[in-house]
Amino acid sequence: MAGFTPDEEIELYEEIKFEPNVMCEHIDKKLTFRASQLEDGDIVCFQKSPKADSGTQVRYPDIPSFLEYVHxxxxxxxxxxxxxxxxxxxxxxxxxxxxxxxxxxxxxxxxxxxxxxxxxxxxxxxxxxxxxxxxxxxxxxxxxxxxxxxxxxxxxxxxxxxxEHVLSITIMQNAYPLKILTV
Incomplete structure:
Protein backbone atom coordinates (compact mmCIF):
# COMPACT_ATOMS: atom_id res chain seq x y z
CA MET A 1 0.00 0.00 0.00
CA ALA A 2 1.62 3.24 -1.22
CA GLY A 3 5.15 1.99 -0.53
CA PHE A 4 4.42 0.93 3.05
CA THR A 5 5.30 -2.51 4.34
CA PRO A 6 2.34 -4.64 5.50
CA ASP A 7 3.42 -4.31 9.14
CA GLU A 8 3.95 -0.52 8.95
CA GLU A 9 2.03 1.45 11.59
CA ILE A 10 -0.08 4.22 10.08
CA GLU A 11 -2.17 7.12 11.35
CA LEU A 12 -5.57 7.85 9.80
CA TYR A 13 -7.29 11.23 9.53
CA GLU A 14 -10.62 12.29 8.09
CA GLU A 15 -10.55 15.50 6.08
CA ILE A 16 -13.90 17.03 6.99
CA LYS A 17 -13.55 20.31 5.10
CA PHE A 18 -10.85 22.36 3.40
CA GLU A 19 -12.57 25.71 2.84
CA PRO A 20 -12.85 28.24 4.35
CA ASN A 21 -10.74 26.61 7.08
CA VAL A 22 -9.10 23.20 7.26
CA MET A 23 -10.93 20.75 9.49
CA CYS A 24 -9.28 17.36 9.94
CA GLU A 25 -9.78 14.79 12.69
CA HIS A 26 -7.80 11.79 13.82
CA ILE A 27 -9.52 8.42 13.24
CA ASP A 28 -9.25 5.76 15.91
CA LYS A 29 -8.17 2.60 14.05
CA LYS A 30 -9.80 0.41 16.69
CA LEU A 31 -13.28 1.69 15.83
CA THR A 32 -15.41 0.55 12.91
CA PHE A 33 -16.24 2.89 10.02
CA ARG A 34 -19.76 3.27 11.40
CA ALA A 35 -18.50 4.09 14.91
CA SER A 36 -16.09 6.62 13.37
CA GLN A 37 -19.01 8.05 11.35
CA LEU A 38 -17.20 7.37 8.06
CA GLU A 39 -19.40 7.07 4.98
CA ASP A 40 -19.12 6.90 1.20
CA GLY A 41 -17.39 9.98 -0.17
CA ASP A 42 -15.47 10.82 3.01
CA ILE A 43 -11.81 11.64 2.49
CA VAL A 44 -9.43 9.53 4.56
CA CYS A 45 -5.77 10.57 4.70
CA PHE A 46 -3.02 8.34 6.02
CA GLN A 47 0.61 8.69 7.03
CA LYS A 48 3.30 6.62 8.65
CA SER A 49 3.10 6.74 12.42
CA PRO A 50 5.86 8.95 13.80
CA LYS A 51 8.51 7.05 15.69
CA ALA A 52 8.96 8.35 19.22
CA ASP A 53 12.71 7.64 19.30
CA SER A 54 13.38 9.20 15.89
CA GLY A 55 15.44 12.38 16.18
CA THR A 56 14.56 13.59 12.69
CA GLN A 57 12.79 16.92 12.45
CA VAL A 58 10.06 17.09 9.82
CA ARG A 59 8.42 20.23 8.49
CA TYR A 60 4.85 18.95 8.69
CA PRO A 61 4.71 16.13 11.24
CA ASP A 62 1.07 15.20 10.69
CA ILE A 63 -1.74 15.40 8.15
CA PRO A 64 -3.50 18.42 9.75
CA SER A 65 -0.34 20.55 9.69
CA PHE A 66 0.34 19.54 6.06
CA LEU A 67 -3.22 20.42 5.02
CA GLU A 68 -2.87 23.81 6.76
CA TYR A 69 0.32 24.38 4.75
CA VAL A 70 -1.40 23.47 1.47
CA HIS A 71 -4.42 25.63 2.34
CA GLU A 164 16.10 51.77 -1.35
CA HIS A 165 19.92 51.95 -1.52
CA VAL A 166 20.16 55.32 0.20
CA LEU A 167 17.92 54.47 3.14
CA SER A 168 20.16 54.02 6.15
CA ILE A 169 17.47 53.77 8.81
CA THR A 170 13.99 52.34 8.79
CA ILE A 171 11.42 55.06 8.34
CA MET A 172 8.40 54.51 10.51
CA GLN A 173 5.38 55.53 8.45
CA ASN A 174 3.10 55.42 11.46
CA ALA A 175 5.29 57.68 13.64
CA TYR A 176 3.59 60.40 15.63
CA PRO A 177 4.60 64.03 15.10
CA LEU A 178 6.92 65.37 17.75
CA LYS A 179 6.20 68.76 19.24
CA ILE A 180 9.07 70.51 21.02
CA LEU A 181 8.27 73.20 23.57
CA THR A 182 10.88 75.58 24.89
CA VAL A 183 10.31 77.17 28.27
Missing amino acids: NRQVVHFRSLEKPKDDEFCLELSKLHTYDDVVERVARQLGLDDPAKIRLTSHNCYSQQPKPQPIRYQGVEHLLDMLVHYNQVNPFTCFFFQY
Whole structure:
Protein backbone atom coordinates (compact mmCIF):
# COMPACT_ATOMS: atom_id res chain seq x y z
CA MET A 1 0.00 0.00 0.00
CA ALA A 2 1.62 3.24 -1.22
CA GLY A 3 5.15 1.99 -0.53
CA PHE A 4 4.42 0.93 3.05
CA THR A 5 5.30 -2.51 4.34
CA PRO A 6 2.34 -4.64 5.50
CA ASP A 7 3.42 -4.31 9.14
CA GLU A 8 3.95 -0.52 8.95
CA GLU A 9 2.03 1.45 11.59
CA ILE A 10 -0.08 4.22 10.08
CA GLU A 11 -2.17 7.12 11.35
CA LEU A 12 -5.57 7.85 9.80
CA TYR A 13 -7.29 11.23 9.53
CA GLU A 14 -10.62 12.29 8.09
CA GLU A 15 -10.55 15.50 6.08
CA ILE A 16 -13.90 17.03 6.99
CA LYS A 17 -13.55 20.31 5.10
CA PHE A 18 -10.85 22.36 3.40
CA GLU A 19 -12.57 25.71 2.84
CA PRO A 20 -12.85 28.24 4.35
CA ASN A 21 -10.74 26.61 7.08
CA VAL A 22 -9.10 23.20 7.26
CA MET A 23 -10.93 20.75 9.49
CA CYS A 24 -9.28 17.36 9.94
CA GLU A 25 -9.78 14.79 12.69
CA HIS A 26 -7.80 11.79 13.82
CA ILE A 27 -9.52 8.42 13.24
CA ASP A 28 -9.25 5.76 15.91
CA LYS A 29 -8.17 2.60 14.05
CA LYS A 30 -9.80 0.41 16.69
CA LEU A 31 -13.28 1.69 15.83
CA THR A 32 -15.41 0.55 12.91
CA PHE A 33 -16.24 2.89 10.02
CA ARG A 34 -19.76 3.27 11.40
CA ALA A 35 -18.50 4.09 14.91
CA SER A 36 -16.09 6.62 13.37
CA GLN A 37 -19.01 8.05 11.35
CA LEU A 38 -17.20 7.37 8.06
CA GLU A 39 -19.40 7.07 4.98
CA ASP A 40 -19.12 6.90 1.20
CA GLY A 41 -17.39 9.98 -0.17
CA ASP A 42 -15.47 10.82 3.01
CA ILE A 43 -11.81 11.64 2.49
CA VAL A 44 -9.43 9.53 4.56
CA CYS A 45 -5.77 10.57 4.70
CA PHE A 46 -3.02 8.34 6.02
CA GLN A 47 0.61 8.69 7.03
CA LYS A 48 3.30 6.62 8.65
CA SER A 49 3.10 6.74 12.42
CA PRO A 50 5.86 8.95 13.80
CA LYS A 51 8.51 7.05 15.69
CA ALA A 52 8.96 8.35 19.22
CA ASP A 53 12.71 7.64 19.30
CA SER A 54 13.38 9.20 15.89
CA GLY A 55 15.44 12.38 16.18
CA THR A 56 14.56 13.59 12.69
CA GLN A 57 12.79 16.92 12.45
CA VAL A 58 10.06 17.09 9.82
CA ARG A 59 8.42 20.23 8.49
CA TYR A 60 4.85 18.95 8.69
CA PRO A 61 4.71 16.13 11.24
CA ASP A 62 1.07 15.20 10.69
CA ILE A 63 -1.74 15.40 8.15
CA PRO A 64 -3.50 18.42 9.75
CA SER A 65 -0.34 20.55 9.69
CA PHE A 66 0.34 19.54 6.06
CA LEU A 67 -3.22 20.42 5.02
CA GLU A 68 -2.87 23.81 6.76
CA TYR A 69 0.32 24.38 4.75
CA VAL A 70 -1.40 23.47 1.47
CA HIS A 71 -4.42 25.63 2.34
CA ASN A 72 -2.30 28.72 3.08
CA ARG A 73 0.44 28.46 0.47
CA GLN A 74 0.50 31.11 -2.20
CA VAL A 75 2.90 31.45 -5.12
CA VAL A 76 3.67 35.14 -5.57
CA HIS A 77 5.39 36.71 -8.59
CA PHE A 78 7.76 39.58 -7.92
CA ARG A 79 8.73 42.27 -10.42
CA SER A 80 11.07 45.20 -10.17
CA LEU A 81 9.39 48.62 -10.32
CA GLU A 82 11.93 49.50 -13.01
CA LYS A 83 10.68 46.60 -15.20
CA PRO A 84 6.98 46.24 -14.34
CA LYS A 85 6.20 43.76 -17.14
CA ASP A 86 8.94 41.20 -16.42
CA ASP A 87 8.82 38.66 -13.59
CA GLU A 88 12.08 38.68 -11.63
CA PHE A 89 11.28 35.63 -9.50
CA CYS A 90 8.49 33.72 -7.77
CA LEU A 91 8.30 32.69 -4.12
CA GLU A 92 6.07 30.20 -2.39
CA LEU A 93 4.75 32.01 0.67
CA SER A 94 2.04 31.52 3.25
CA LYS A 95 -1.09 33.66 3.26
CA LEU A 96 -0.40 34.04 6.99
CA HIS A 97 3.04 35.64 6.48
CA THR A 98 3.38 39.18 7.79
CA TYR A 99 4.81 42.08 5.80
CA ASP A 100 8.14 41.55 7.59
CA ASP A 101 8.13 37.84 6.68
CA VAL A 102 7.52 38.67 3.01
CA VAL A 103 10.25 41.32 2.70
CA GLU A 104 12.67 39.06 4.58
CA ARG A 105 12.08 36.29 2.02
CA VAL A 106 12.43 38.79 -0.85
CA ALA A 107 15.71 40.10 0.62
CA ARG A 108 17.01 36.54 0.97
CA GLN A 109 16.06 35.81 -2.66
CA LEU A 110 17.83 38.96 -3.85
CA GLY A 111 20.87 38.40 -1.61
CA LEU A 112 20.33 41.65 0.28
CA ASP A 113 21.29 42.31 3.89
CA ASP A 114 18.55 44.66 5.04
CA PRO A 115 14.92 43.71 4.36
CA ALA A 116 13.79 47.01 5.91
CA LYS A 117 14.99 48.78 2.76
CA ILE A 118 12.61 46.86 0.50
CA ARG A 119 9.32 48.45 -0.46
CA LEU A 120 6.48 46.38 -1.89
CA THR A 121 3.81 47.73 -4.19
CA SER A 122 0.65 45.81 -5.05
CA HIS A 123 -0.42 44.86 -8.55
CA ASN A 124 -3.49 46.55 -10.01
CA CYS A 125 -5.37 43.72 -11.69
CA TYR A 126 -7.30 46.12 -13.96
CA SER A 127 -4.43 48.17 -15.38
CA GLN A 128 -1.82 45.37 -15.05
CA GLN A 129 0.50 47.99 -13.54
CA PRO A 130 1.79 48.72 -10.04
CA LYS A 131 -0.56 50.64 -7.78
CA PRO A 132 0.49 54.27 -7.27
CA GLN A 133 1.42 53.90 -3.59
CA PRO A 134 3.56 51.21 -1.94
CA ILE A 135 2.09 49.00 0.77
CA ARG A 136 2.46 50.74 4.11
CA TYR A 137 4.83 49.12 6.56
CA GLN A 138 2.63 47.24 9.03
CA GLY A 139 -0.41 48.64 7.20
CA VAL A 140 -1.71 45.11 6.67
CA GLU A 141 -1.59 42.10 8.91
CA HIS A 142 -0.96 39.20 6.51
CA LEU A 143 -0.01 38.42 2.93
CA LEU A 144 -3.66 37.64 2.22
CA ASP A 145 -4.55 41.23 3.15
CA MET A 146 -1.89 42.51 0.74
CA LEU A 147 -3.47 40.54 -2.10
CA VAL A 148 -6.95 42.03 -1.70
CA HIS A 149 -8.05 44.50 -4.38
CA TYR A 150 -11.49 46.09 -3.92
CA ASN A 151 -12.59 43.34 -1.49
CA GLN A 152 -11.54 40.56 -3.88
CA VAL A 153 -8.37 38.52 -3.82
CA ASN A 154 -6.27 39.44 -6.83
CA PRO A 155 -6.21 36.40 -9.17
CA PHE A 156 -2.69 37.27 -10.37
CA THR A 157 -0.59 37.43 -7.26
CA CYS A 158 2.17 39.86 -8.02
CA PHE A 159 4.15 42.46 -6.11
CA PHE A 160 6.56 45.05 -7.34
CA PHE A 161 9.64 45.62 -5.23
CA GLN A 162 12.09 48.44 -4.91
CA TYR A 163 15.30 48.42 -2.92
CA GLU A 164 16.10 51.77 -1.35
CA HIS A 165 19.92 51.95 -1.52
CA VAL A 166 20.16 55.32 0.20
CA LEU A 167 17.92 54.47 3.14
CA SER A 168 20.16 54.02 6.15
CA ILE A 169 17.47 53.77 8.81
CA THR A 170 13.99 52.34 8.79
CA ILE A 171 11.42 55.06 8.34
CA MET A 172 8.40 54.51 10.51
CA GLN A 173 5.38 55.53 8.45
CA ASN A 174 3.10 55.42 11.46
CA ALA A 175 5.29 57.68 13.64
CA TYR A 176 3.59 60.40 15.63
CA PRO A 177 4.60 64.03 15.10
CA LEU A 178 6.92 65.37 17.75
CA LYS A 179 6.20 68.76 19.24
CA ILE A 180 9.07 70.51 21.02
CA LEU A 181 8.27 73.20 23.57
CA THR A 182 10.88 75.58 24.89
CA VAL A 183 10.31 77.17 28.27
